[in-house]
Amino acid sequence: MIKSICIIRFHNIIKQGGFHEEVPLTGKHFSFLQALPSAGAPLSQEEILQKIENLEKKVQELERENRELKRLLTERGGVVPLRKKTEKVKVGGRVLFRFSQSEDLKEGQKTLFGDPGNGFTVRKARLNVKGKLNDGFSYGIQIRADRGSKVELWDAYVKYRLSNFPVSIKAGQFKIPVSMSYLKSGTELWIPERPVAVNQIAPVWRDVGVSVTYKLPFNGTKLTAGIFNGEGWTNKDKIYNKDKNYLYTVALDTVALNSENLFWRLRVGGTFGTDSESKGYKKSYGVASLKRHLLDVETNLTLKPYRLSLEAGYLYDNPSDAKDSNGKDVSIGNAKGYYLQFNWGAPVFSKLHLVGRYSYVDPNDDVDDNRDVDYTTLGFYYLLDGWQAALRSSYTWANERHGEEVDNDLFVTEFQLLF
Numbered sequence: 001m002i003k004s005i006c007i008i009r010f011h012n013i014i015k016q017g018g019f020h021e022e023v024p025l026t027g028k029h030f031s032f033l034q035a036l037p038s039a040g041a042p043l044s045q046e047e048i049l050q051k052i053e054n055l056e057k058k059v060q061e062l063e064r065e066n067r068e069l070k071r072l073l074t075e076r077g078g079v080v081p082l083r084k085k086t087e088k089v090k091v092g093g094r095v096l097f098r099f100s101q102s103e104d105l106k107e108g109q110k111t112l113f114g115d116p117g118n119g120f121t122v123r124k125a126r127l128n129v130k131g132k133l134n135d136g137f138s139y140g141i142q143i144r145a146d147r148g149s150k151v152e153l154w155d156a157y158v159k160y161r162l163s164n165f166p167v168s169i170k171a172g173q174f175k176i177p178v179s180m181s182y183l184k185s186g187t188e189l190w191i192p193e194r195p196v197a198v199n200q201i202a203p204v205w206r207d208v209g210v211s212v213t214y215k216l217p218f219n220g221t222k223l224t225a226g227i228f229n230g231e232g233w234t235n236k237d238k239i240y241n242k243d244k245n246y247l248y249t250v251a252l253d254t255v256a257l258n259s260e261n262l263f264w265r266l267r268v269g270g271t272f273g274t275d276s277e278s279k280g281y282k283k284s285y286g287v288a289s290l291k292r293h294l295l296d297v298e299t300n301l302t303l304k305p306y307r308l309s310l311e312a313g314y315l316y317d318n319p320s321d322a323k324d325s326n327g328k329d330v331s332i333g334n335a336k337g338y339y340l341q342f343n344w345g346a347p348v349f350s351k352l353h354l355v356g357r358y359s360y361v362d363p364n365d366d367v368d369d370n371r372d373v374d375y376t377t378l379g380f381y382y383l384l385d386g387w388q389a390a391l392r393s394s395y396t397w398a399n400e401r402h403g404e405e406v407d408n409d410l411f412v413t414e415f416q417l418l419f
């Protein structure tokens, strides 16, 4: 700075003298200039003056910045704000409007996809707030009133990402981190609902607990372990861990391949410990709680040049200690199921995707009944404005493999709007 000021004064002296380039510089001037960083090879007077001119401009720029900084500090009372500002508060949500037509739906019966009747339904009505704070914290809150039911808390979590280690911790109420299909956002589903094998066997709901994710030093490989109440989401009397038992989860998720033409992702998950909110077992066999030994393997393979994505999953659970709501033992076999599905981007209509799926499930292999099912679905989705405004439509042939055949084939069309 001192040096810069000297240069300006020196330059001004030359200018004030009115001699500019015509007047030769004295030895004193040269000794000063030689001390400048650029002094090296002999310079002509013209070059020296050019350099001085440039330096002068730079100093003026610095002075201007200095004044601006001073002004800003004065405006804020001369105090640097103590509390760091939120980087992002994003309010969002969605509306999913659905039309269902089931083959034969008796009074009080639900469709294959759980809708309470034929006709129009507001399948999803949700609001969320998400944000990223400084120092690695982020959060999310979501409330829902799906299918016209009462408003309830659906997500409420805080996430913390360590700064010097590839680990993040999530605590609160959120999706149980096991199934690839369940973890995919509902806004990006190819077909109106997830595969029946996933819906019946995987833990597909929210629970309250903590999970830790470690990012391995290979592309896109993550290891997640979690501990949850195992009682589902905060709802009615389920606000705390009533039975004092826990549900444990572990999952490895990797992008094994991601080249110009191929993408291959694999997720292997396990669920152990006590589950008191096992949808399939509860609904079908009156099981209030059981111990899970679930293996869930799901994968996605995408052939980029053909705009073709294939997904497959296999789920196997060997539960034990099944009890009903009175604490009595319930005899139950293993649950197993799988699914295969495709998504093909139409070549001319870039917004149109044709989709299809086959899913098989046997929720209790001790019993052959009409809960042993396979569903075959064909349909399409059309992205009016990406996933923000999208249309999905599908027809499902529902086959009961044993027992009485039910007339429950289903046609669904839905429109989703994200905001």
Ligand SMILES: [Ca+2]
Residues within 6 Å of the ligand: 362, 363, 364, 365, 366, 367, 368, 369, 371, 372
């Ligand atoms: Ca069975």
Ligand SMILES: [Ca+2]
Residues within 6 Å of the ligand: 398, 399, 400, 405, 406, 407, 408, 409
């Ligand atoms: Ca049927």
